[in-house]
Amino acid sequence: MIKLSQTDPRSPKTTVTADKVAASLSLAIHEHRLAPGTKLGEDEISELFGVSRTVVRAGLQSLAHQQLVEIQRNRGAFVAQPSLREAREVFEARELLEPRTARSAALRATPQDITILEQHIKDEHAAIAAADQGRALRLSGQFHIEISRIADQTTIAGFIEALIARSSLIIALYWRRESALCESFAHHALVEAIAQGDGQKAQELMHSHLVDLHSALDLRDRTAQSRSLKDALRL
Amino acid sequence: MIKLSQTDPRSPKTTVTADKVAASLSLAIHEHRLAPGTKLGEDEISELFGVSRTVVRAGLQSLAHQQLVEIQRNRGAFVAQPSLREAREVFEARELLEPRTARSAALRATPQDITILEQHIKDEHAAIAAADQGRALRLSGQFHIEISRIADQTTIAGFIEALIARSSLIIALYWRRESALCESFAHHALVEAIAQGDGQKAQELMHSHLVDLHSALDLRDRTAQSRSLKDALRL
DNA sequence: ATTCGCAGGATTGTATATAATATTGTGTTC
DNA sequence: GAACACAATATTATATACAATCCTGCGAAT
Numbered sequence: 001m002i003k004l005s006q007t008d009p010r011s012p013k014t015t016v017t018a019d020k021v022a023a024s025l026s027l028a029i030h031e032h033r034l035a036p037g038t039k040l041g042e043d044e045i046s047e048l049f050g051v052s053r054t055v056v057r058a059g060l061q062s063l064a065h066q067q068l069v070e071i072q073r074n075r076g077a078f079v080a081q082p083s084l085r086e087a088r089e090v091f092e093a094r095e096l097l098e099p100r101t102a103r104s105a106a107l108r109a110t111p112q113d114i115t116i117l118e119q120h121i122k123d124e125h126a127a128i129a130a131a132d133q134g135r136a137l138r139l140s141g142q143f144h145i146e147i148s149r150i151a152d153q154t155t156i157a158g159f160i161e162a163l164i165a166r167s168s169l170i171i172a173l174y175w176r177r178e179s180a181l182c183e184s185f186a187h188h189a190l191v192e193a194i195a196q197g198d199g200q201k202a203q204e205l206m207h208s209h210l211v212d213l214h215s216a217l218d219l220r221d222r223t224a225q226s227r228s229l230k231d232a233l234r235l
Numbered sequence: 236m237i238k239l240s241q242t243d244p245r246s247p248k249t250t251v252t253a254d255k256v257a258a259s260l261s262l263a264i265h266e267h268r269l270a271p272g273t274k275l276g277e278d279e280i281s282e283l284f285g286v287s288r289t290v291v292r293a294g295l296q297s298l299a300h301q302q303l304v305e306i307q308r309n310r311g312a313f314v315a316q317p318s319l320r321e322a323r324e325v326f327e328a329r330e331l332l333e334p335r336t337a338r339s340a341a342l343r344a345t346p347q348d349i350t351i352l353e354q355h356i357k358d359e360h361a362a363i364a365a366a367d368q369g370r371a372l373r374l375s376g377q378f379h380i381e382i383s384r385i386a387d388q389t390t391i392a393g394f395i396e397a398l399i400a401r402s403s404l405i406i407a408l409y410w411r412r413e414s415a416l417c418e419s420f421a422h423h424a425l426v427e428a429i430a431q432g433d434g435q436k437a438q439e440l441m442h443s444h445l446v447d448l449h450s451a452l453d454l455r456d457r458t459a460q461s462r463s464l465k466d467a468l469r470l
Numbered sequence: 471a472t473t474c475g476c477a478g479g480a481t482t483g484t485a486t487a488t489a490a491t492a493t494t495g496t497g498t499t500c
Numbered sequence: 501g502a503a504c505a506c507a508a509t510a511t512t513a514t515a516t517a518c519a520a521t522c523c524t525g526c527g528a529a530t
Contacts, residue, residue, distance in 0.1 A: 007358065012406070017513090041481075041482095042481075042482070042484095043480095043481075051514080051515090052514060052515045053515085054289075054513085054514055054515065054516090055481090055513085055514070055515090055518090057482090057483090058291075058292075058293075058296060058521085061293060061296060061297070062296070062300065065297065065300040073251075073480080073482085073483085073521090074343075074481080074483075074520080074521045074522060075481085075521095075522070075523095076480055076481070076482065085389075086390065089388055089389060089390040089391070090390055092390075093388070093390050093394075094389050096335060096391070101330060111420070137523075152273075153324055153327065153328070154320075154321070154324060154326075155321065155324040155325055155328050155398075156324070156328050156331070159328075159394050163390075215353075220286070252483090252484085276511075277511075277512070278510095278511075278512095286484080286485090287484055287485045287486075288485085288486090288512090289483085289484055289485065289486090290483085290484070290485090292513090293510090308491090308512085308513085309490080309491050309492055309511080309512055309513075310491095310492070310493095310511085310512080311511070311512065321510095
């Protein structure tokens with residue numbers, strides 16, 4: 001057989017290309033290397049990945065479903081810019097879902113799970129030590145996802161994953177510079193409660209942790225016109 | 236060619252045509268005109284709607300993201316067949332989200348909202364009287380969606396909408412014929428509680444309503460191989 | 471000088487063509 | 501007659517071509 005295609009010849013069956021595009025963009029968004037509002041041109045991306053616009057579109061539409069990017073008809077795809085209202089809703093939803101999930105996780109966690117969580121915290125520390133803010137932020141989110149995975153509720157875990165993804169955008173937009181992001185302590189305490197199988201404590205710790213996060217955001221109402229001005233400022 | 240309907244000029248989010256395809260298929264699934272496991276061939280659909288496979292694919296991917304259809308690589312798209320486990324998870328998630336949402340709805344509902352809900356119930360009755368099971372089922376789901384809309388939490392409402400969509404598939408697969416589906420009473424009581432602004436009661440009613448629904452399903456574990464046999468039976 | 475209009479260019483939306491892959495049917499061999 | 505190999509067929513995955521739409525910039529008119 002003749003191989004003409006210039007695409008990566010190593011993984012022809014393992015992963016679907018559109019997923020790779022979406023995963024790559026998603027990672028960049030999570031690590032704040034792509035700012036909210038950034039234009040994601042189809043031609044540009046298709047050249048970067050060496051694939052056709054068809055698969056790029058599929059990837060972008062996938063991200064649009066997760067509300068990580070916004071697709072405007074005949075205008076293109078942009079990294080999403082959650083509104084104040086959306087930001088509040090996302091954290092309210094997390095405060096509803098995650099404490100209960102942490103509780104389930106505490107009741108179900110195996111020693112293996114604990115090891116994984118502890119490793120996560122170590123990785124977070126390493127990222128912080130390396131001053132890699134982006135990586136630290138992503139790992140912090142993954143920690144929450146890992147807990148929901150332990151809780152063994154795939155459906156709810158999916159919701160939480162979507163909420164955490166959007167949280168990354170919200171943090172990029174509304175984080176108050178004054179407040180320091182030291183999640184390590186909260187995460188460590190959570191792991192301890194989970195390791196001890198103390199569901200009630202895990203639930204409470206998760207809730208206060210989320211409230212802390214929420215209050216570290218500046219979600220005060222600004223003038224309504226800031227929405228359109230913001231676009232200009234971001235570019 | 237025939238123009239079916241004009242586009243909504245206020246929501247230019249994604250491609251309009253693909254949305255119509257997805258909405259049409261979604262409706263058919265909700266009304267049980269498309270059984271779980273049904274093959275959704277791209278060529279077939281593209282001919283039915285008079286559009287190219289490109290937009291059909293976009294629509295199918297959208298539905299796949301909502302887990303209403305399952306896309307198997309190089310095999311095609313099929314109406315999803317939620318597993319027993321998924322079925323349980325969906326209803327557990329609903330039991331977690333919807334009671335709280337009903338509470339919020341009771342506290343926020345306007346007289347207009349009450350009117351809308353009452354009209355919904357009337358429509359449900361009409362559908363039942365007309366022996367239109369499919370329509371009745373869809374309206375019943377929409378009733379829940381309407382409540383979440385009143386609660387004014389778009390994000391959570393989106394989750395609930397996805398859960399209800401999957402519930403339709405679950406009912407198609409696991410409904411016990413013995414138990415009658417008389418949701419009218421429960422819905423009526425709910426509207427009363429909401430009309431009176433009694434959040435606590437609405438929350439409790441919603442919870443017991445969901446428990447009733449859940450228990451009307453046959454979610455006992457059958458042989459594992461039934462999964463593959465089922466495909467044969469459905470075609 | 472400002473505003474309106476229009477053309478040019480750029481980008482997305484859709485359709486079609488080509489490549490890759492799975493399924494099915496047939497024929498040969500044991 | 502059964503089982504395997506292989507070809508024929510059907511369907512999906514990707515790429516490319518074409519059409520529609522939007523944005524930008526220039527120029528003319530007021």
